[in-house]
Amino acid sequence: MLSKKTKYGLKALSYLASLEDRQPVQIAEIAKHENISQKFLESILLTLRKSGLLGSKKGKGGGYYLIKDPKDILMTDVMRILEGPIALVPCVSLNFYEKCEDCPDEATCSVHKLMLQVRDSALTVYRHNTLADLIK
Amino acid sequence: MLSKKTKYGLKALSYLASLEDRQPVQIAEIAKHENISQKFLESILLTLRKSGLLGSKKGKGGGYYLIKDPKDILMTDVMRILEGPIALVPCVSLNFYEKCEDCPDEATCSVHKLMLQVRDSALTVYRHNTLADLIK
DNA sequence: TTAATACCCTATCGATTTGATAGACTATGC
DNA sequence: GCATAGTCTATCAAATCGATAGGGTATTAA
DSSP: OOOHHHHHHHHHHHHHHHSSSOOOBOHHHHHHHHTOOHHHHHHHHHHHHHTTSEEEEOSTTOEEEESSOGGGOBHHHHHHHHTOOSSSSGGGOSSSOOOOSSOSOGGGOHHHHHHHHHHHHHHHHHHTOBHHHHTO | OOOHHHHHHHHHHHHHHHSSSOOOBOHHHHHHHHTOOHHHHHHHHHHHHHTTSEEEEOSTTOEEEESSOGGGOBHHHHHHHHTOOSSSSGGGOSSSOOOOSSOSOGGGOHHHHHHHHHHHHHHHHHHTOBHHHHTO
16 A cells, blocks of 8 residues: 555655746645645655755745656656555565565565566556656 | 565465365465464465355364365455555555545546556556466 | 364454654745 | 744654464364
């Protein structure tokens, strides 16, 4: 299940991308427009800023804004930042690989085999979608 | 992330499918072979039995066994029984649909649009995999 | 018929995660 | 220097997860 953090983050990014200009937008405006708890959104936007997707400006007239063009923001990156691994199981994760302690052999593991396919199919989707695609 | 319940359930099903005959297999044997907590596995096998994938036999010589041929057991069914919805968000779920309370319009929701594609890609994988495919 | 076997069911428990809130701090612009 | 708006830390209730304990019940072999 998708976490609310990811859901809200996606909505916030989409909202920013939908605006014509790239002027800073206040947290409060985003929260209100997308029906999100403002304080919770604060921490999410902070994450997005620290990972380089958003810029911020303090003080009057401040807020958050997209750094890159929406068509250059891949969903693979967004999902990994917000949700973490795309794979459903660590042993098939590209960026967050971990060996399963209970599984003696990945090559013959039925779960591994199935989850590998699921990961690839999800990756394909995320790689073919940019932020610009989501707001069309 | 895939729950251990699903992971263990898949492993147990695979183990049963890998055996030549369809004689009842004791919980203890499955648990030992797959490195699973026996008590936890009990509840999982119970779920699988109640949903019609497994049969059980009590008393001496009892255990669990597959009811259908492995090639007739679709991963869509297995995943829905063990993990629940295949969709990452209720508003794109076929079997567990729920409206998002915060989202005013699904048609224009960017999250909805993305998650619909992810669901379809996962469904395609699960529909093309039977239990027989996993143990090849 | 009886006793062993093995599935069935309920309850509980600690750990972790999640979503949300509060409050103080800091930088900016007028 | 004061209002504005992002930044950071701490906390918290609720839910979920994985696991465990312990007794109940049906079946079978002897």
